[in-house]
Amino acid sequence: MVNIRNLDPSASPLDYYGSELRRLREEAKLNQQQLGDVLFCTASLVGQIETAKKVPTRQFSERLDAALLTGGHFSRLAGLVLRSQLPTWFQPYAEMEARATYISTYQAQLVYGLLQTEDYARAVLATGLPDGLDELVAARMDRQRIVSGANPPLIWAILDEAALYRSVGGRAVMRNQLAYLLGFRRHRRVCVQVLPFEAGEHASLICSFNWLRFHDDPDVVYTEDVISGHTTANPDTVKEAALRYAHLQAAALSVEDSAELILRVMEERYGDQRAVA
Numbered sequence: 001m002v003n004i005r006n007l008d009p010s011a012s013p014l015d016y017y018g019s020e021l022r023r024l025r026e027e028a029k030l031n032q033q034q035l036g037d038v039l040f041c042t043a044s045l046v047g048q049i050e051t052a053k054k055v056p057t058r059q060f061s062e063r064l065d066a067a068l069l070t071g072g073h074f075s076r077l078a079g080l081v082l083r084s085q086l087p088t089w090f091q092p093y094a095e096m097e098a099r100a101t102y103i104s105t106y107q108a109q110l111v112y113g114l115l116q117t118e119d120y121a122r123a124v125l126a127t128g129l130p131d132g133l134d135e136l137v138a139a140r141m142d143r144q145r146i147v148s149g150a151n152p153p154l155i156w157a158i159l160d161e162a163a164l165y166r167s168v169g170g171r172a173v174m175r176n177q178l179a180y181l182l183g184f185r186r187h188r189r190v191c192v193q194v195l196p197f198e199a200g201e202h203a204s205l206i207c208s209f210n211w212l213r214f215h216d217d218p219d220v221v222y223t224e225d226v227i228s229g230h231t232t233a234n235p236d237t238v239k240e241a242a243l244r245y246a247h248l249q250a251a252a253l254s255v256e257d258s259a260e261l262i263l264r265v266m267e268e269r270y271g272d273q274r275a276v277a
Contacts, residue, residue: 012052018051035067085132086136092231096231098146101214103156105157105208106245110163111177112157112159115147119176120177122169123169125140158194160195161194161196164194164265194261209241211238
């Protein structure tokens with residue numbers, strides 16, 4: 001059955017995308033089934049996206065641009081649409097994260113979001129009991145584009161050893177997640193250190209935090225509580241975070257020793273190392 005729901009293009013990026021898809025499809029004199037055939041998808045999917053009931057992927061957007069000869073129109077909109085799926089309180093941070101030249105993060109319980117596999121991210125995000133889990137996962141995966149982009153930031157991630165042992169999503173998910181972390185040994189702009197249990201009390205027992213640096217803007221520090229996140233550029237707070245991060249780096253294992261520990265946990269706790277490329 002054809003979807004004919006009318007949209008207000010100004011209501012949201014997703015509504016704008018849907019209205020543009022319908023407008024350009026109709027200008028091309030294609031129905032939803034015909035366009036779906038060209039895109040190798042169902043008419044139902046085209047209809048769901050046109051009516052803002054489903055979030056388009058970047059792959060869908062790229063195929064759509066090629067089919068309708070839009071000059072990259074939908075590919076450019078896709079990033080805006082996916083970012084709009086993030087929680088409202090998180091969106092300003094995501095925009096800053098995408099502009100940062102240096103990201104330093106300490107994570108006490110979980111693998112850092114930009115370094116998560118899709119299955120691990122899905123298990124983490126599901127704990128918040130969201131209505132749109134698929135959309136949140138897609139948005140998180142889209143955030144990771146900055147890691148492999150043309151001008152990626154330098155990312156220095158310190159993970160508490162607890163993040164390696166906390167089974168998120170089950171054994172197979174954890175095995176693949178740790179294997180994914182090991183893959184960053186070959187990445188010039190991502191460094192992963194593990195803060196071992198034997199470090200005892202340390203400079204950030206209270207919480208995880210991210211420290212972002214930019215070419216021209218002031219540094220910012222980002223923290224989260226159980227409900228939302230908090231960003232500050234207060235110079236005293238940034239200076240304190242920088243000092244604490246220096247202590248964390250000093251207490252953490254080297255990048256090489258961290259990789260050895262990750263591999264050992266992967267083998268001993270989650271299976272063998274056949275998942276490692």
